Amino acid sequence: MKILVIGGAGYVGSHTVRQLVRAGHEVWVYDNLSRGHAASVPEGKLIEGEISDRAHLEAIFAKHRIEAVMHFAAFALVGESVAHPAMYYQNNVTATLDLLEAMRSAGVWRIVFSSTTATYGQPEKFPIAETTPQLPINPYGFTKLVIEHALTDYAKAYGFGCAALRYFNAAGASPDGDIGEDHDPESHLIPIVLQTALGQRARIGIFGDDYATPDGTCIRDYIHVDDLADAHQRALSHLEPGTNIQVNLGTGRGQSVLDIVEACRKITGHPIPVTLEPRRPGDPAELIADSSLAHRLLGWSPKYLEIEEIVDTAWKWHQSHPRGYAS
Numbered sequence: 001m002k003i004l005v006i007g008g009a010g011y012v013g014s015h016t017v018r019q020l021v022r023a024g025h026e027v028w029v030y031d032n033l034s035r036g037h038a039a040s041v042p043e044g045k046l047i048e049g050e051i052s053d054r055a056h057l058e059a060i061f062a063k064h065r066i067e068a069v070m071h072f073a074a075f076a077l078v079g080e081s082v083a084h085p086a087m088y089y090q091n092n093v094t095a096t097l098d099l100l101e102a103m104r105s106a107g108v109w110r111i112v113f114s115s116t117t118a119t120y121g122q123p124e125k126f127p128i129a130e131t132t133p134q135l136p137i138n139p140y141g142f143t144k145l146v147i148e149h150a151l152t153d154y155a156k157a158y159g160f161g162c163a164a165l166r167y168f169n170a171a172g173a174s175p176d177g178d179i180g181e182d183h184d185p186e187s188h189l190i191p192i193v194l195q196t197a198l199g200q201r202a203r204i205g206i207f208g209d210d211y212a213t214p215d216g217t218c219i220r221d222y223i224h225v226d227d228l229a230d231a232h233q234r235a236l237s238h239l240e241p242g243t244n245i246q247v248n249l250g251t252g253r254g255q256s257v258l259d260i261v262e263a264c265r266k267i268t269g270h271p272i273p274v275t276l277e278p279r280r281p282g283d284p285a286e287l288i289a290d291s292s293l294a295h296r297l298l299g300w301s302p303k304y305l306e307i308e309e310i311v312d313t314a315w316k317w318h319q320s321h322p323r324g325y326a327s
């Protein structure tokens with residue numbers, strides 16, 4: 001299929017692009033490089049552009065006879081969304097609606113959308129299934145929920161084929177160490193802990209140890225990026241006009257912040273000093289996925305289940321690219 005991967009120069013997008021290319025799809029990446037890296041995109045495949053630029057998108061859709069969109073482009077940081085909600089509503093909602101309109105004018109009806117567990121807020125029951133009420137507790141989660149609703153309506157009214165993939169915490173890197181996670185500034189837990197192991201940071205600050213979890217630190221379900229990429233391919237082949245699915249993607253296993261530090265100590269052999277810091281606004285205490293629907297609908301199940309295996313792939317990337325793509 002001819003696929004435009006929007007936000008494909010970013011972390012999850014770049015891993016997905018690789019798998020799509022290997023599977024024989026004709027892939028183009030559309031990205032404004034605000035948070036992505038040209039070096040993560042296969043040679044000659046990057047088109048620089050904004051998702052709010054409808055005319056540019058429509059021209060690209062026509063020129064490359066695009067049949068499907070994978071939409072990764074967004075701002076995606078919980079804490080930042082609390083501090084700067086306008087940025088989030090603008091990019092994740094307004095500009096994404098421009099993209100949907102560009103697709104509609106161009107007759108491109110297939111879309112796989114990066115949604116998130118942040119749309120659930122802080123559920124009371126675990127694991128989280130798709131039937132769990134979506135009650136976001138931060139602006140980021142709200143922006144993604146708005147687009148899920150828009151996709152439902154576009155599927156019904158305009159015959160779009162839509163899959164919203166609700167990832168839990170993306171983690172790890174390509175096992176060959178060629179591509180991986182590189183955000184500047186980095187705010188995600190695993191890369192920060194590994195940067196501490198590399199000596200680039202003196203310590204890792206733990207955001208709160210008074211949550212209602214066994215060790216008091218927040219629990220997340222870390223899912224390998226290559227498993228997410230695999231789910232995108234499966235979702236794409238599931239799309240028909242009017243398809244509208246939402247599925248969780250996680251391992252079903254929860255790791256606390258302290259568990260992650262411990263796993264990184266084991267993999268890196270570094271003591272990794274920690275300090276205690278106040279809670280980060282917008283953080284839910286616990287998020288663990290029930291991904292059985294993705295298994296039933298798409299035949300998907302994660303290949304990386306052990307957190308040490310996931311951290312090991314990230315560690316390979318950080319060791320071979322201590323300054324990320326600038327290395």
Ligand SMILES: NC(=O)c1ccc[n+]([C@@H]2O[C@H](COP(=O)([O-])OP(=O)(O)OC[C@H]3O[C@@H](n4cnc5c(N)ncnc54)[C@H](O)[C@@H]3O)[C@@H](O)[C@H]2O)c1
Pocket residue numbers: 006007008009010011012013030031032033034035036037049050051052071072073074075076091095114115116117166167168169170171
């Ligand atoms: N990383 C996670 O743990 C996680 C979990 C759940 C959902 N998600 C979602 O997955 C998607 C990808 O996340 P990521 O971690 O790879 O993020 P990322 O920041 O690494 O990648 C996003 C990419 O989109 C591009 N982009 C942003 N706004 C754009 C715009 N207006 N026009 C064109 N390009 C634009 C950026 O330059 C970047 O390359 C996001 O939509 C995010 O909300 C991520």
Ligand SMILES: O=c1ccn([C@@H]2O[C@H](COP(=O)(O)OP(=O)(O)O[C@H]3O[C@H](CO)[C@@H](O)[C@H](O)[C@H]3O)[C@@H](O)[C@H]2O)c(=O)[nH]1
Pocket residue numbers: 076077078079116117118167168169170187188189190192204205206207208218219220257280283287
């Ligand atoms: O220096 C740090 C960084 C993070 N944390 C904690 O580690 C956990 C994970 O944080 P982080 O890696 O920043 O991820 P999340 O805030 O859980 O958000 C990620 O995972 C969500 C899905 O759960 C996605 O929607 C988001 O886009 C993605 O950034 C949270 O409890 C943080 O408070 C720390 O204690 N110290």
